[in-house]
Amino acid sequence: MELSILDIKGKDTGKKVSLSDAVFGIEPNDHAIYLDVKQYLANQRQGTHKAKGRSEVAGSTRKLGRQKGGGGARPGDIKSPVRVGGGRIFGPVPRDYSFKLNKKVKQLARKSALSYKAKDNAITVVENFTFEAPKTKDFTALTKSLQVADKKALFILSEGNKNVYLSARNLPSAKVITVSELSTYDLLNAKVLVFTADAVSAVEQIFKA
Structure with missing residues (x-):
């Protein structure tokens, strides 16, 4: 699949990027997706x-009453679970909900999620960009230019960019992450994925390994 690379104004730069079928075109595995999302939520x-x-x-x-002759069951102390104010039977106790998931299953889940997005034409590629200073107004203008302002968008960068991250932090419909932070939950939770040109190459390099 080939996609046009847009600039921050939303215009076609004339450049193309080819999405690898090994990452963006596999047959999705729903069970792997389920396990990876389950682990993410458990964590x-x-x-x-x-x-x-x-x-x-x-x-x-x-002891609240006599052992015998009361006409009923033998009474225990006031902390008995059957009494008001008593302890709870089999109540919750602190525990760790995390569980292990094999690396190959996690990679399969993320490639499956990416393939679903590619199949739904929910991937946009924009040229590498940055902001001189953190400004929500600039990021809002970017989402409007890319026509994703009214959608829940996940922006995926090849590496961390503090100004871009801070510019998007106040927008409830946008989230900025790096390639190393990719999760199946975030991929599926977003309506559209916005990759920078370098991020596409980085993703393919990670998941082809």
């Missing part, structure tokens, strides 16, 4: 949830 969880059991809640251990 976002803090796992700090906690409820107190009967041994942790405050309260007396005094």
Whole structure:
């Protein structure tokens, strides 16, 4: 697949970039995508949830009634889970939700996501650019020029650019990342992907390895 490279004004520069079928044209693997997104979301969880059991809640251990002759079950202490204010049975405890995923599965998932975007014609390539200073106004003008202002756009740079990142930080519909930060979740969460020319080469170099 060949795409035209646009400038920051949204005009065709006359240059073309060819997207590798090995990265942008594979048969997508939905299960690999599911696993990679599941791992990404699991890693976002803090796992700090906690409820107190009967041994942790405050309260007396005094026996509340006689052992026999009460006409019912033997009463325990006030911290019993069946009583109001008692401990919780099998309550949540702090835990780590992360899990291991093989590198090849993660790469397959990301190539699958890229292939879906390519199939949907949701990829735009823009020439390498930078801003002299962080200005949200300049980044907004860029999204309008590229006709992605009304869409959730993911801008992918070959390397970090502080001014570009800061310019986009206040825009809820735009996100700027580098090639090394690519995730299946971000790729699928965006409606359109905007690559810089160098980022396309960098992505292909990473995923062909």
